[in-house]
Amino acid sequence: MRITLTSILVDDQKKALAFYTDVLGFEKRTEIPMGEHSWLTVGSPEQPGGTEISLEPDEHPAAGPFKAALAEDGIPFTSFEVDDVHAEHERLSALGVTFTQAPTNVGPVTTAVLDDTCGNLIQLHSPN
Template sequence: MRINLSSVFVDDQEKALRFYTDVLGFEKKADVPLGEHRWLTVVSPEAPDGTQLVLEPDAHPAVKPYVAALAEDGIPATSFAVDDVRAEYARLRALGVTFTQEPTDMGPVVTAVLDDTCGNLIQIAQYR
Protein backbone atom coordinates (compact mmCIF):
# COMPACT_ATOMS: atom_id res chain seq x y z
CA MET A 1 0.00 0.00 0.00
CA ARG A 2 1.24 3.50 -0.88
CA ILE A 3 0.00 7.02 -0.32
CA ASN A 4 -1.35 8.20 -3.66
CA LEU A 5 -3.03 11.51 -2.80
CA SER A 6 -2.99 13.95 0.03
CA SER A 7 -4.81 17.27 0.10
CA VAL A 8 -4.87 20.75 1.52
CA PHE A 9 -8.00 22.83 1.55
CA VAL A 10 -7.56 26.14 -0.25
CA ASP A 11 -9.74 29.24 -0.45
CA ASP A 12 -8.87 29.90 -4.12
CA GLN A 13 -7.62 27.15 -6.41
CA GLU A 14 -6.00 29.45 -8.97
CA LYS A 15 -4.16 31.44 -6.29
CA ALA A 16 -3.10 28.16 -4.67
CA LEU A 17 -1.81 26.80 -7.98
CA ARG A 18 0.33 29.90 -8.48
CA PHE A 19 1.73 29.71 -4.94
CA TYR A 20 2.42 25.98 -4.96
CA THR A 21 4.05 26.07 -8.42
CA ASP A 22 5.62 29.52 -8.84
CA VAL A 23 6.76 29.95 -5.23
CA LEU A 24 7.17 26.50 -3.69
CA GLY A 25 8.33 24.88 -6.94
CA PHE A 26 5.85 22.03 -7.38
CA GLU A 27 4.58 21.10 -10.85
CA LYS A 28 0.95 20.89 -11.96
CA LYS A 29 -0.03 17.25 -12.51
CA ALA A 30 -3.80 17.23 -13.05
CA ASP A 31 -6.23 20.00 -13.87
CA VAL A 32 -9.73 18.74 -14.64
CA PRO A 33 -12.72 21.12 -14.67
CA LEU A 34 -15.52 19.97 -12.36
CA GLY A 35 -18.20 22.63 -12.61
CA GLU A 36 -17.38 25.49 -10.29
CA HIS A 37 -14.14 23.83 -9.10
CA ARG A 38 -11.33 21.67 -10.51
CA TRP A 39 -9.59 18.41 -9.73
CA LEU A 40 -6.24 20.14 -9.31
CA THR A 41 -3.07 18.39 -8.18
CA VAL A 42 0.61 19.22 -7.93
CA VAL A 43 3.66 17.01 -7.53
CA SER A 44 7.29 17.38 -6.63
CA PRO A 45 9.50 17.80 -9.72
CA GLU A 46 11.78 15.27 -8.00
CA ALA A 47 8.99 12.65 -8.05
CA PRO A 48 6.59 13.46 -10.93
CA ASP A 49 4.92 10.06 -10.56
CA GLY A 50 4.89 10.24 -6.76
CA THR A 51 2.28 11.39 -4.28
CA GLN A 52 -0.01 14.11 -5.62
CA LEU A 53 -1.14 17.02 -3.47
CA VAL A 54 -4.77 17.93 -4.19
CA LEU A 55 -5.50 21.66 -3.97
CA GLU A 56 -8.97 20.98 -2.61
CA PRO A 57 -11.63 23.72 -2.61
CA ASP A 58 -12.75 24.73 0.88
CA ALA A 59 -16.42 24.80 -0.16
CA HIS A 60 -17.75 22.29 2.39
CA PRO A 61 -19.23 24.14 5.43
CA ALA A 62 -17.05 22.21 7.89
CA VAL A 63 -13.79 23.14 6.18
CA LYS A 64 -13.42 26.86 6.90
CA PRO A 65 -13.83 26.54 10.70
CA TYR A 66 -11.48 23.52 10.72
CA VAL A 67 -8.76 25.24 8.68
CA ALA A 68 -9.13 28.47 10.66
CA ALA A 69 -8.83 26.61 13.97
CA LEU A 70 -5.65 24.84 12.85
CA ALA A 71 -4.08 28.10 11.67
CA GLU A 72 -5.15 29.96 14.81
CA ASP A 73 -3.50 27.28 16.96
CA GLY A 74 -0.36 27.33 14.80
CA ILE A 75 -0.85 23.76 13.54
CA PRO A 76 0.47 23.05 10.04
CA ALA A 77 -1.93 21.40 7.60
CA THR A 78 0.91 19.28 6.22
CA SER A 79 4.68 19.00 6.06
CA PHE A 80 7.07 19.00 3.11
CA ALA A 81 10.58 17.55 3.27
CA VAL A 82 13.47 19.74 2.14
CA ASP A 83 17.21 19.12 2.02
CA ASP A 84 18.12 22.33 3.87
CA VAL A 85 15.47 24.21 5.87
CA ARG A 86 17.62 27.29 6.38
CA ALA A 87 18.39 27.63 2.65
CA GLU A 88 14.74 27.06 1.71
CA TYR A 89 13.64 29.57 4.36
CA ALA A 90 16.01 32.18 2.88
CA ARG A 91 14.85 31.43 -0.69
CA LEU A 92 11.17 31.67 0.21
CA ARG A 93 11.61 34.81 2.35
CA ALA A 94 13.30 36.47 -0.65
CA LEU A 95 10.13 35.63 -2.63
CA GLY A 96 7.96 37.34 0.00
CA VAL A 97 6.70 34.24 1.83
CA THR A 98 5.57 34.86 5.41
CA PHE A 99 6.77 32.45 8.07
CA THR A 100 5.12 31.92 11.45
CA GLN A 101 8.09 29.89 12.68
CA GLU A 102 11.70 30.52 11.70
CA PRO A 103 14.01 27.51 11.28
CA THR A 104 14.07 25.69 14.60
CA ASP A 105 16.22 22.76 15.70
CA MET A 106 14.07 20.02 17.18
CA GLY A 107 16.49 17.18 17.81
CA PRO A 108 16.53 14.95 14.73
CA VAL A 109 14.69 17.52 12.61
CA VAL A 110 14.86 21.21 11.70
CA THR A 111 11.51 22.79 10.91
CA ALA A 112 10.02 26.09 9.81
CA VAL A 113 6.36 27.00 9.22
CA LEU A 114 5.05 29.19 6.41
CA ASP A 115 1.70 30.71 5.42
CA ASP A 116 0.57 29.38 2.02
CA THR A 117 -1.65 32.47 1.41
CA CYS A 118 -4.63 30.13 0.91
CA GLY A 119 -5.61 29.56 4.53
CA ASN A 120 -2.98 27.02 5.64
CA LEU A 121 0.19 26.84 7.61
CA ILE A 122 2.72 24.51 5.98
CA GLN A 123 5.73 23.02 7.72
CA ILE A 124 9.00 22.41 5.92
CA ALA A 125 11.25 19.85 7.56
CA GLN A 126 14.82 18.67 7.20
CA TYR A 127 15.50 15.26 8.72
CA ARG A 128 19.09 14.70 9.80
Template sequence: MRIHQLSVYVEDQAEALAFYTDTLGFVKRHDIPLGADRWLTVVAPDVQDGPEVLLEPNRHPAARRYQQALAAEGIPVVSFAVDDVAAEFDRLTARGVEFTQDPLTMGPATTAVFDDTCGNLVQIVHMD
Protein backbone atom coordinates in the same frame (compact mmCIF):
# COMPACT_ATOMS: atom_id res chain seq x y z
CA MET B 1 0.37 0.65 1.02
CA ARG B 2 1.80 4.03 0.05
CA ILE B 3 0.65 7.64 -0.09
CA HIS B 4 -1.12 8.49 -3.34
CA GLN B 5 -2.73 11.82 -2.61
CA LEU B 6 -3.44 14.21 0.23
CA SER B 7 -5.78 17.18 0.35
CA VAL B 8 -4.92 20.73 1.29
CA TYR B 9 -8.02 22.90 1.55
CA VAL B 10 -7.64 26.24 -0.18
CA GLU B 11 -9.74 29.38 -0.44
CA ASP B 12 -9.04 29.96 -4.14
CA GLN B 13 -7.74 27.24 -6.45
CA ALA B 14 -6.17 29.60 -9.01
CA GLU B 15 -4.27 31.49 -6.31
CA ALA B 16 -3.24 28.22 -4.68
CA LEU B 17 -1.95 26.83 -7.97
CA ALA B 18 0.12 29.97 -8.55
CA PHE B 19 1.58 29.85 -5.03
CA TYR B 20 2.34 26.12 -5.02
CA THR B 21 3.91 26.17 -8.51
CA ASP B 22 5.40 29.63 -9.03
CA THR B 23 6.50 30.27 -5.44
CA LEU B 24 7.15 26.83 -3.97
CA GLY B 25 8.24 25.08 -7.17
CA PHE B 26 5.78 22.20 -7.39
CA VAL B 27 4.57 21.06 -10.82
CA LYS B 28 0.92 20.89 -11.87
CA ARG B 29 -0.09 17.24 -12.41
CA HIS B 30 -3.87 17.30 -12.96
CA ASP B 31 -6.23 20.16 -13.78
CA ILE B 32 -9.66 18.72 -14.55
CA PRO B 33 -12.72 21.02 -14.59
CA LEU B 34 -15.50 19.91 -12.24
CA GLY B 35 -18.22 22.53 -12.58
CA ALA B 36 -17.22 25.59 -10.57
CA ASP B 37 -14.16 23.79 -9.17
CA ARG B 38 -11.28 21.71 -10.51
CA TRP B 39 -9.53 18.44 -9.68
CA LEU B 40 -6.23 20.24 -9.25
CA THR B 41 -3.08 18.48 -8.08
CA VAL B 42 0.60 19.33 -7.81
CA VAL B 43 3.64 17.11 -7.38
CA ALA B 44 7.31 17.48 -6.50
CA PRO B 45 9.32 18.39 -9.60
CA ASP B 46 11.79 15.53 -9.08
CA VAL B 47 9.11 12.86 -8.38
CA GLN B 48 6.32 13.67 -10.81
CA ASP B 49 4.83 10.19 -10.52
CA GLY B 50 4.90 10.40 -6.72
CA PRO B 51 2.35 11.55 -4.15
CA GLU B 52 0.03 14.35 -5.24
CA VAL B 53 -1.24 17.32 -3.26
CA LEU B 54 -4.88 18.02 -4.11
CA LEU B 55 -5.60 21.75 -3.88
CA GLU B 56 -9.16 21.24 -2.74
CA PRO B 57 -11.73 24.04 -2.37
CA ASN B 58 -12.77 24.67 1.21
CA ARG B 59 -16.40 25.35 0.26
CA HIS B 60 -17.82 22.75 2.64
CA PRO B 61 -18.46 24.34 6.07
CA ALA B 62 -16.63 21.51 7.86
CA ALA B 63 -13.56 21.95 5.64
CA ARG B 64 -13.52 25.70 6.22
CA ARG B 65 -13.89 25.28 10.02
CA TYR B 66 -11.11 22.66 10.04
CA GLN B 67 -8.80 24.91 8.03
CA GLN B 68 -9.52 27.99 10.15
CA ALA B 69 -9.16 26.11 13.45
CA LEU B 70 -5.76 24.68 12.54
CA ALA B 71 -4.47 28.05 11.33
CA ALA B 72 -5.74 29.79 14.48
CA GLU B 73 -3.88 27.27 16.65
CA GLY B 74 -0.68 27.56 14.57
CA ILE B 75 -0.88 23.96 13.38
CA PRO B 76 0.52 23.15 9.92
CA VAL B 77 -1.80 21.15 7.65
CA VAL B 78 1.06 19.47 5.82
CA SER B 79 4.79 18.96 6.12
CA PHE B 80 7.16 18.95 3.13
CA ALA B 81 10.66 17.48 3.30
CA VAL B 82 13.56 19.67 2.17
CA ASP B 83 17.31 19.05 2.03
CA ASP B 84 18.22 22.24 3.90
CA VAL B 85 15.64 24.15 5.95
CA ALA B 86 17.79 27.28 6.31
CA ALA B 87 18.44 27.47 2.55
CA GLU B 88 14.76 26.91 1.76
CA PHE B 89 13.80 29.52 4.35
CA ASP B 90 16.12 32.02 2.62
CA ARG B 91 14.83 31.10 -0.87
CA LEU B 92 11.19 31.41 0.10
CA THR B 93 11.69 34.56 2.15
CA ALA B 94 13.30 36.16 -0.90
CA ARG B 95 10.12 35.24 -2.83
CA GLY B 96 7.95 37.04 -0.29
CA VAL B 97 6.79 34.02 1.73
CA GLU B 98 5.88 34.92 5.31
CA PHE B 99 7.11 32.52 7.97
CA THR B 100 5.37 32.08 11.30
CA GLN B 101 8.27 30.00 12.63
CA ASP B 102 11.89 30.58 11.66
CA PRO B 103 14.14 27.52 11.31
CA LEU B 104 14.23 25.64 14.58
CA THR B 105 16.23 22.51 15.42
CA MET B 106 14.58 20.04 17.77
CA GLY B 107 16.63 16.90 18.21
CA PRO B 108 17.07 15.26 14.81
CA ALA B 109 14.59 17.58 13.05
CA THR B 110 14.90 21.11 11.78
CA THR B 111 11.62 22.78 10.87
CA ALA B 112 10.16 26.09 9.77
CA VAL B 113 6.51 27.07 9.19
CA PHE B 114 5.04 29.47 6.65
CA ASP B 115 1.68 30.84 5.53
CA ASP B 116 0.68 29.48 2.12
CA THR B 117 -1.56 32.53 1.40
CA CYS B 118 -4.45 30.09 0.86
CA GLY B 119 -5.57 29.77 4.49
CA ASN B 120 -2.99 27.24 5.71
CA LEU B 121 0.24 26.92 7.59
CA VAL B 122 2.81 24.63 5.97
CA GLN B 123 5.85 23.08 7.64
CA ILE B 124 9.14 22.33 5.95
CA VAL B 125 11.35 19.77 7.64
CA HIS B 126 14.72 18.10 7.37
CA MET B 127 15.53 15.05 9.45
CA ASP B 128 19.19 14.48 10.30
Protein backbone atom coordinates in the same frame (compact mmCIF):
# COMPACT_ATOMS: atom_id res chain seq x y z
CA MET C 1 -1.09 0.06 0.48
CA ARG C 2 0.51 3.27 -0.81
CA ILE C 3 -0.19 6.97 -0.48
CA THR C 4 -0.67 8.35 -3.99
CA LEU C 5 -2.90 11.36 -3.28
CA THR C 6 -3.52 13.69 -0.39
CA SER C 7 -5.50 16.92 -0.22
CA ILE C 8 -4.98 20.46 0.98
CA LEU C 9 -8.08 22.61 1.44
CA VAL C 10 -7.60 25.92 -0.37
CA ASP C 11 -9.72 29.06 -0.55
CA ASP C 12 -8.92 29.72 -4.22
CA GLN C 13 -7.62 27.08 -6.63
CA LYS C 14 -5.97 29.52 -9.06
CA LYS C 15 -4.17 31.34 -6.25
CA ALA C 16 -3.16 28.00 -4.73
CA LEU C 17 -1.85 26.69 -8.04
CA ALA C 18 0.29 29.81 -8.47
CA PHE C 19 1.68 29.55 -4.93
CA TYR C 20 2.36 25.83 -4.98
CA THR C 21 3.99 25.92 -8.44
CA ASP C 22 5.56 29.37 -8.88
CA VAL C 23 6.67 29.81 -5.27
CA LEU C 24 7.11 26.37 -3.71
CA GLY C 25 8.26 24.73 -6.93
CA PHE C 26 5.76 21.92 -7.36
CA GLU C 27 4.51 21.10 -10.86
CA LYS C 28 0.92 20.86 -12.03
CA ARG C 29 0.02 17.23 -12.66
CA THR C 30 -3.71 17.27 -13.39
CA GLU C 31 -6.33 19.91 -14.14
CA ILE C 32 -9.78 18.69 -15.13
CA PRO C 33 -12.54 21.34 -15.18
CA MET C 34 -15.54 20.31 -13.08
CA GLY C 35 -17.96 23.23 -13.14
CA GLU C 36 -16.72 26.22 -11.19
CA HIS C 37 -13.78 24.20 -9.80
CA SER C 38 -11.29 21.69 -11.15
CA TRP C 39 -9.77 18.39 -10.16
CA LEU C 40 -6.39 20.03 -9.64
CA THR C 41 -3.24 18.28 -8.46
CA VAL C 42 0.40 19.18 -8.04
CA GLY C 43 3.45 17.07 -7.30
CA SER C 44 7.15 17.33 -6.71
CA PRO C 45 9.38 17.43 -9.79
CA GLU C 46 11.88 15.51 -7.61
CA GLN C 47 9.41 12.58 -7.48
CA PRO C 48 7.98 11.97 -10.97
CA GLY C 49 5.00 9.69 -10.55
CA GLY C 50 5.09 10.29 -6.78
CA THR C 51 2.39 11.40 -4.40
CA GLU C 52 0.14 14.18 -5.66
CA ILE C 53 -1.58 16.91 -3.68
CA SER C 54 -5.16 17.77 -4.60
CA LEU C 55 -5.76 21.51 -4.22
CA GLU C 56 -9.28 20.97 -2.93
CA PRO C 57 -11.80 23.84 -2.65
CA ASP C 58 -12.58 24.50 1.02
CA GLU C 59 -16.29 25.14 0.52
CA HIS C 60 -17.59 22.48 2.92
CA PRO C 61 -19.08 24.24 5.98
CA ALA C 62 -16.64 22.46 8.31
CA ALA C 63 -13.55 23.49 6.35
CA GLY C 64 -13.42 27.15 7.39
CA PRO C 65 -13.66 26.57 11.17
CA PHE C 66 -11.23 23.64 10.92
CA LYS C 67 -8.62 25.65 9.04
CA ALA C 68 -9.09 28.70 11.27
CA ALA C 69 -8.66 26.63 14.45
CA LEU C 70 -5.44 25.04 13.17
CA ALA C 71 -4.02 28.39 12.08
CA GLU C 72 -5.00 30.08 15.36
CA ASP C 73 -3.20 27.36 17.31
CA GLY C 74 -0.19 27.52 14.97
CA ILE C 75 -0.64 23.92 13.83
CA PRO C 76 0.59 23.12 10.31
CA PHE C 77 -1.86 21.23 8.11
CA THR C 78 0.92 19.15 6.52
CA SER C 79 4.69 18.95 6.22
CA PHE C 80 7.09 18.84 3.26
CA GLU C 81 10.66 17.58 3.45
CA VAL C 82 13.39 19.76 1.99
CA ASP C 83 17.14 19.26 1.79
CA ASP C 84 17.94 22.32 3.90
CA VAL C 85 15.29 24.22 5.85
CA HIS C 86 17.57 27.23 6.34
CA ALA C 87 18.19 27.56 2.58
CA GLU C 88 14.47 27.14 1.77
CA HIS C 89 13.58 29.71 4.43
CA GLU C 90 15.96 32.20 2.81
CA ARG C 91 14.75 31.43 -0.73
CA LEU C 92 11.06 31.62 0.13
CA SER C 93 11.44 34.69 2.35
CA ALA C 94 13.09 36.48 -0.59
CA LEU C 95 9.97 35.62 -2.63
CA GLY C 96 7.75 37.25 0.00
CA VAL C 97 6.54 34.11 1.79
CA THR C 98 5.44 34.72 5.37
CA PHE C 99 6.82 32.36 7.99
CA THR C 100 5.14 31.90 11.36
CA GLN C 101 8.13 29.91 12.65
CA ALA C 102 11.71 30.51 11.61
CA PRO C 103 13.99 27.48 11.21
CA THR C 104 14.10 25.70 14.55
CA ASN C 105 16.16 22.69 15.57
CA VAL C 106 13.83 20.17 17.22
CA GLY C 107 16.18 17.23 17.72
CA PRO C 108 16.33 14.92 14.72
CA VAL C 109 14.94 17.56 12.35
CA THR C 110 14.91 21.30 11.75
CA THR C 111 11.48 22.76 11.00
CA ALA C 112 9.99 26.04 9.79
CA VAL C 113 6.33 26.95 9.26
CA LEU C 114 4.97 29.08 6.42
CA ASP C 115 1.61 30.55 5.46
CA ASP C 116 0.50 29.18 2.08
CA THR C 117 -1.75 32.24 1.39
CA CYS C 118 -4.71 29.84 1.02
CA GLY C 119 -5.62 29.47 4.69
CA ASN C 120 -3.06 26.87 5.74
CA LEU C 121 0.15 26.69 7.70
CA ILE C 122 2.67 24.34 6.09
CA GLN C 123 5.70 22.92 7.88
CA LEU C 124 9.01 22.40 6.13
CA HIS C 125 11.44 19.94 7.66
CA SER C 126 14.90 18.57 7.00
CA PRO C 127 16.86 15.93 8.86
CA ASN C 128 19.73 17.13 11.06
